[in-house]
Amino acid sequence: MNRFNLYGDLLFESIKIIGTKPQHLTRHFSRLMKGAALLNFETDSFDFDIFEKEIINSIKKYFRLKSNNSNIARLRFVLYRNANGFYLPDSNKVNFYTEIFSFEPSLSIEPVSVGIYAEQAKAPGPLAGIKSGNALIYVLASIRAKENKLDDMLILNTNGNIIESTSSNIFWFSNGKWFTPPLKDGCVAGIMREIFMEENVVTEKSCSLNDLINADKRQLSNAIQGIRDFVIIT
Incomplete structure (x- = not known):
């Protein structure tokens, strides 16, 4: 099992996709970087351009392959400490991956x-x-x-x-x-x-x-x- 999953040594952002466009991307990136600093992640090789490119590419692939007509989706961007070891990691360098899920907003007006x-x-x-x-x-x-x-x-x-x-x-x-x-x-x-x-x-x-x-x-x-x-x- 990956160390980051075993110890929860990761950060994630849940990003709403509307019409293939990610919403509030700069805000999500800003929060992600604040969390990375708290967790002592080394992010010298990770920046907004990489973040945005990964998300845009994932969205394009998802909407190209999806089988329904919805233009709304939910993307999860995960930034994790790419390390071996137990509680003590042997590195603070990071890696990332994305997942996209179908999402149908509720039409209910009930609280x-x-x-x-x-x-x-x-x-x-x-x-x-x-x-x-x-x-x-x-x-x-x-x-x-x-x-x-x-x-x-x-x-x-x-x-x-x-x-x-x-x-x-x-x-x-x-x-x-x-x-x-x-x-x-x-x-x-x-x-x-x-x-x-x-x-x-x-x-x-x-x-x-x-x-x-x-x-x-x-x-x-x-x-x-x-x-x-x-x-x-x-």
């Missing part, structure tokens, strides 16, 4: 149903904001969501604050203002979170269950599915 996942908590810290191979809490929360016939689960940090869902950042609107959990609470630095905060006046605030229950509006955001309303099922 997403979410519960609270309280069996495990996510610790805040620099690594909490990156998209790495360490995703067990999201796996377990997704299993619970399915068991409870819910669309998603909200994740708590070790301080008991709600920080995100399994795949989305959260926003809530209350008393005429938008709010979202701060990155220091442990949520992923989402692409749509970044865009939403550029386009709206948003206050960063630690989130309690009461904040969401009493909110006038609650929304999930991610780069693939965009912005969706949600309701909490307790």
Whole structure:
């Protein structure tokens, strides 16, 4: 087995493809490079041109071979430490690969149903904001969501604050203002979170269950599915 899969020693970006065009590519690359610096990846031989070329070539191949008529897809770009060894790698050099999956956006206008996942908590810290191979809490929360016939689960940090869902950042609107959990609470630095905060006046605030229950509006955001309303099922 590859070392990077065994230890989750990788970063990934999930990129939405519309009409063969990758969305928000420079934002994805910027986040990828911030994560690479945190993980001590050596990226001297990896730059935006390589990133973009790999993605464009993968998209062309996918749409040339695909059998359906959809012009929307989901691309996963994985950057990993290309090394041997156990916990201690013998190199910090990187390699990468891409995968593309068909994606049909939901046409439902119904809010997403979410519960609270309280069996495990996510610790805040620099690594909490990156998209790495360490995703067990999201796996377990997704299993619970399915068991409870819910669309998603909200994740708590070790301080008991709600920080995100399994795949989305959260926003809530209350008393005429938008709010979202701060990155220091442990949520992923989402692409749509970044865009939403550029386009709206948003206050960063630690989130309690009461904040969401009493909110006038609650929304999930991610780069693939965009912005969706949600309701909490307790």
